[in-house]
Amino acid sequence: xxxxxxxxxxxxxxxxxxxxxxxVLGGAASYFALTAALFDRVYMVAVVGTDFPQTYxxxxxxxxxxxxxxxxxxxxxxRWTGRYHHDMNTRDTLDTQxxxxxxxxxxxxENYLSADLVFLANILPTLQLEVVQQVPxxxxxxxxxxxxxxxxxxxxxxxxxxxxxxxxxxxxxVRLFAGVPSLRLAVRAIHRLGPRWVIVKQGPYGALLxxxxxSFFAAPAYPLEEVRDPTGAGDAFAGGFIGYLSRLPAxxxxxxxxxxxLVYGNIMGSFVCEDFSVNRLLQVTPExxxxxxxxxxxxxxxxxxxx
Amino acid sequence: xxxxxxxxxxxxxxxxxxxxxxxVLGGAASYFALTAALFDRVYMVAVVGTDFPQTYxxxxxxxxxxxxxxxxxxxxxxRWTGRYHHDMNTRDTLDTQxxxxxxxxxxxxENYLSADLVFLANILPTLQLEVVQQVPxxxxxxxxxxxxxxxxxxxxxxxxxxxxxxxxxxxxxVRLFAGVPSLRLAVRAIHRLGPRWVIVKQGPYGALLxxxxxSFFAAPAYPLEEVRDPTGAGDAFAGGFIGYLSRLPAxxxxxxxxxxxLVYGNIMGSFVCEDFSVNRLLQVTPExxxxxxxxxxxxxxxxxxxx
Numbered sequence: 153x154x155x156x157x158x159x160x161x162x163x164x165x166x167x168x169x170x171x172x173x174x175x176v177l178g179g180a181a182s183y184f185a186l187t188a189a190l191f192d193r194v195y196m197v198a199v200v201g202t203d204f205p206q207t208y209x210x211x212x213x214x215x216x217x218x219x220x221x222x223x224x225x226x227x228x229x230x231r232w233t234g235r236y237h238h239d240m241n242t243r244d245t246l247d248t249q250x251x252x253x254x255x256x257x258x259x260x261x262e263n264y265l266s267a268d269l270v271f272l273a274n275i276l277p278t279l280q281l282e283v284v285q286q287v288p289x290x291x292x293x294x295x296x297x298x299x300x301x302x303x304x305x306x307x308x309x310x311x312x313x314x315x316x317x318x319x320x321x322x323x324x325x326v327r328l329f330a331g332v333p334s335l336r337l338a339v340r341a342i343h344r345l346g347p348r349w350v351i352v353k354q355g356p357y358g359a360l361l362x363x364x365x366x367s368f369f370a371a372p373a374y375p376l377e378e379v380r381d382p383t384g385a386g387d388a389f390a391g392g393f394i395g396y397l398s399r400l401p402a403x404x405x406x407x408x409x410x411x412x413x414l415v416y417g418n419i420m421g422s423f424v425c426e427d428f429s430v431n432r433l434l435q436v437t438p439e440x441x442x443x444x445x446x447x448x449x450x451x452x453x454x455x456x457x458x459x
Numbered sequence: 460x461x462x463x464x465x466x467x468x469x470x471x472x473x474x475x476x477x478x479x480x481x482x483v484l485g486g487a488a489s490y491f492a493l494t495a496a497l498f499d500r501v502y503m504v505a506v507v508g509t510d511f512p513q514t515y516x517x518x519x520x521x522x523x524x525x526x527x528x529x530x531x532x533x534x535x536x537x538r539w540t541g542r543y544h545h546d547m548n549t550r551d552t553l554d555t556q557x558x559x560x561x562x563x564x565x566x567x568x569e570n571y572l573s574a575d576l577v578f579l580a581n582i583l584p585t586l587q588l589e590v591v592q593q594v595p596x597x598x599x600x601x602x603x604x605x606x607x608x609x610x611x612x613x614x615x616x617x618x619x620x621x622x623x624x625x626x627x628x629x630x631x632x633v634r635l636f637a638g639v640p641s642l643r644l645a646v647r648a649i650h651r652l653g654p655r656w657v658i659v660k661q662g663p664y665g666a667l668l669x670x671x672x673x674s675f676f677a678a679p680a681y682p683l684e685e686v687r688d689p690t691g692a693g694d695a696f697a698g699g700f701i702g703y704l705s706r707l708p709a710x711x712x713x714x715x716x717x718x719x720x721l722v723y724g725n726i727m728g729s730f731v732c733e734d735f736s737v738n739r740l741l742q743v744t745p746e747x748x749x750x751x752x753x754x755x756x757x758x759x760x761x762x763x764x765x766x
Binding site for chain 2: 169238239240333334335336337354357358360368369370371372373375376377378379408411412414415446449451452453454455456457
C-alpha cells in the first residue's frame with residue numbers, strides 16, 4: 153500500500169547533556185517518513201526553503217520517499233532549537249523560526265490521492281482537515297496534535313478528530329483535551345467524537361492503545377541504556393505503527409494487528425532515541441527491528457498459571 | 460511458607476479530590492500484611508500506641524496475621540496526614556507525628572525466626588539490617604526504602620542493601636541513589652552491591668524487574684477508571700509480589716516465577732487504589748485476583764509474527 157504524510161520538515165539545533173547537533177534534519181514529517189519508508193512507499197507533503205540541503209533531498213529520495221508534494225519555496229526552512237534536561241525526557245524550546253512553514257498550505261499531487269494510509273502530523277487542525285478530505289479513498293487516517301491546538305483552536309481540532317480513525321496524543325494532551333485526570337475516562341471523550349482508536353504516548357513509559365469498543369493494550373518502552381536525543385520519537389512511533397499496518401491487507405487490520413503495530417511503533421521510537429536527528433534510522437536494518445520485536449515479547453510476556 | 464514484615468502501622472488522614480478519610484488504618488506494614496495474608500501466613504513486627512483501635516487489631520488477627528511481634532506501647536500511634544493533587548499521583552505530606560514509632564526498636568519473637576520470606580518495609584536502614592540478621596534461614600529478603608535514607612544514611616543503606624536479595628525502589632529513588640539519569644545504568648549500581656533483583660516502581664506506569672544477569676521484565680499498570688486513594692500501593696505491590704512467591708516452593712523461584720510475581724504485585728497495587736485506606740483489600744477475592752491476572756495477560760500479550 154502507500155502512505156501519505158503531511159507535516160513539518162525542519163532544520164534543528166538540539167542540545168543535550170551528551171552533546172549538540174546543529175542544522176540537522178528534523179521535523180515531524182522527516183522522522184515519520186524515514187521510519188515508515190522502512191516498511192512501505194511514502195508520499196510526503198511538506199514545505200522547505202531554498203536553503204534546504206540537497207543532501208537531505210537526496211536522502212529522502214533514496215529512501216523510497218516521493219517528494220512531488222514537497223514544496224521548495226523562496227526563503228528559509230523552518231528552524232527549531234531545543235535543549236533537553238538531564239532526565240532526557242523534558243525539554244525547553246529555545247527558538248522557533250517558522251520561516252516558509254508559517255504560510256504552509258499543503259498541495260496534494262494527483263498521484264498521491266490514491267494513498268491508502270494517511271498520517272496527519274502535528275500541524276494546524278484546519279490544514280489537517282483539508283488534507284484528509286482530499287484523500288477520500290484512504291482506509292486509515294491517523295492524526296497527531298499538540299497542546300497549542302487543544303487550547304487555541306479547540307473547535308477546529310474537534311472537527312478534524314471527527315474525520316480520522318486514530319488519534320495520537322501524549323497523556324498530558326489527552327487529559328488537557330478532556331479536562332479529567334483519569335486517562336481511561338479522558339480517552340472516552342475522544343472516542344465519542346468518532347475515532348475507533350486512541351493511542352496515548354507516554355514517552356519513556358511506552359504507549360497505550362484504547363479501542364472505542366473498550367479494548368485496551370499496553371506496551372512498555374524499550375529499556376534503552378542511553379537516550380542520546382529523543383527528538384522525533386513520537387513521529388518515528390507513528391511511522392512504525394502505520395508502516396507495519398501498510399504491509400498488511402486492510403482486512404487483516406484487526407485488534408491483534410493493532411497490538412503488533414503498537415509494538416512496532418515503540419520499537420521505532422526507541423531506535424530514534426539512540427542517536428541525534430534521524431541518524432539511527434538510517435542505520436537500522438530489518439534484522440534489528442525483528443530482533444527488538446522478539447525482545448519486546450520476551451520482556452512483556454508471562455505464564456498463565458495461578459498456584 | 461511464612462512471611463515476616465517489619466514496618467510502620469499508622470493512623471492516617473488522607474485528603475483527595477474525591478473525599479477525606481480520617482483516623483483510618485495506614486502504614487507500610489498494614490498494607491503489606493493485609494495483602495500478603497491473602498496468599499500466606501504473615502508475621503508482623505511493628506509498634507502502635509495504646510490509642511490503636513481494637514477493631515484494627517481484631518482485623519489483623521482475623522486475616523491470618525500473627526501479632527506477637529506487634530508492640531503496644533504507652534503513647535500514641537504514628538499519625539500521617541497527606542493530601543493528593545488532582546492527578547492522584549503526587550501528594551504533599553501535611554503532618555507527621557511519629558509518636559511511639561519515633562523510638563521503635565523491632566523485637567522478633569522466637570517463633571518468627573523460622574520465616575521463609577522477609578519484607579523490610581521503609582524504616583531506618585539500621586533497623587532493617589538488625590531484623591534481617593535475626594532471620595538467617597530466610598530464603599528471600601526484600602527491602603523498600605525512601606529518598607530520606609538515600610540522602611541522610613547512605614552508608615547504612617548500602618550495608619543493608621548488601622544483605623538482601625531484592626531491592627524495591629521508585630524510579631526517582633534509583634536515580635537518586637546512583638546519580639545517573641539512565642535507569643538501566645542506575646540499576647546496575649544497586650546490583651553491584653549484591654542484590655539479585657531490583658524492582659523499579661513506576662506508580663501509574665507499572666513496575667520493572669531487573670536481574671543481576673541483565674534480564675529484564677516490564678509490567679504496565681492496570682488501567683483503573685478511577686484512583687480514589689493510592690496510599691499504600693507500593694506496599695500492597697510488595698505484598699502481592701512476596702505473597703505469590705511464598706506459595707511456590709523455593710526451588711521454583713525462577714525467572715518466570717518472578718515475572719508472574721511482579722504481575723501479582725501490580726494487581727494488588729491496583730486494587731488498593733480503588734478505595735481509601737485498606738478498604739478494597741478487605742473485599743478482594745481470589746476470583747477477583749485471578750480475573751485481573753487474566754486481564755493483564757490479555758492487554759500485554761501480542762502475536763509473534765513479522766510480515
